[in-house]
Amino acid sequence: DQQVKQNSPSLSVQEGRISILNCDYTNSMFDYFLWYKKYPAEGPTFLISISSIKDKNEDGRFTVFLNKSAKHLSLHIVPSQPGDSAVYFCAASFSNAGGTSYGKLTFGQGTILTVHP
Amino acid sequence: DTGVSQNPRHKITKRGQNVTFRCDPISEHNRLYWYRQTLGQGPEFLTYFQNEAQLEKSRLLSDRFSAERPKGSFSTLEIQRTEQGDSAMYLCASSPSGLANYGYTFGSGTRLTVV
Numbered sequence: 001d002q003q004v005k006q007n008s009p010s011l012s013v014q015e016g017r018i019s020i021l022n023c024d025y026t027n028s029m030f031d032y033f034l035w036y037k038k039y040p041a042e043g044p045t046f047l048i049s050i051s052s053i054k055d056k057n058e059d060g061r062f063t064v065f066l067n068k069s070a071k072h073l074s075l076h077i078v079p080s081q082p083g084d085s086a087v088y089f090c091a092a093s094f095s096n097a098g099g100t101s102y103g104k105l106t107f108g109q110g111t112i113l114t115v116h117p
Numbered sequence: 118d119t120g121v122s123q124n125p126r127h128k129i130t131k132r133g134q135n136v137t138f139r140c141d142p143i144s145e146h147n148r149l150y151w152y153r154q155t156l157g158q159g160p161e162f163l164t165y166f167q168n169e170a171q172l173e174k175s176r177l178l179s180d181r182f183s184a185e186r187p188k189g190s191f192s193t194l195e196i197q198r199t200e201q202g203d204s205a206m207y208l209c210a211s212s213p214s215g216l217a218n219y220g221y222t223f224g225s226g227t228r229l230t231v232v
Contacts, residue, residue: 105221
């Protein structure tokens with residue numbers, strides 16, 4: 001049962017344009033969502049996160065949008081740079097009863113982003 | 118602190134042999150996680166510790182797999198009687214007590230090949 005899905009295996013964009021990576025989830029208990037970037041032969045690196053009480057979070061060129069009713073989140077990268085070329089994973093978690101702690105992450109399958117100069 | 122360290126980086130073993138991997142987390146992180154990643158898939162949760170206590174184990178973790186975190190510092194993941202299906206990247210991550218605000222910090226992984 002794939003609770004977090006990234007339906008686009010790959011995405012190719014031109015340098016300077018916007019990259020939009022999408023992610024869908026099925027478990028309504030998820031209340032925290034994260035994006036990770038992974039280069040070959042390295043572990044995933046945390047990029048940006050969003051709590052379910054928000055619908056948008058920005059950090060520099062990266063913005064994550066959350067649509068809880070559609071159980072959908074997206075990562076926007078503007079402007080895209082060749083160094084952004086990597087595999088991007090979305091992940092989801094849920095908190096304890098007090099909302100103070102999170103446990104395991106459930107990851108999507110990943111999307112390979114290629115940014116062409 | 119140089120981050121999460123995993124050893125070895127690569128391991129090739131014959132089917133049926135036992136293997137052990139080590140993870141050294143960031144020193145002030147009391148949570149430690151193990152994930153497994155196969156080609157074309159995202160990391161899959163295996164187990165996690167808070168200090169020395171193993172709090173959750175995935176159904177993926179068969180009885181051939183065992184993880185320990187003695188004294189709440191480094192952790193080891195042992196696979197007994199390896200099978201070809203165990204070939205994967207094994208990732209370790211650490212975090213402060215489940216505070217996900219900054220995400221986990223992952224190590225570079227141990228790539229296991231069972232021949």
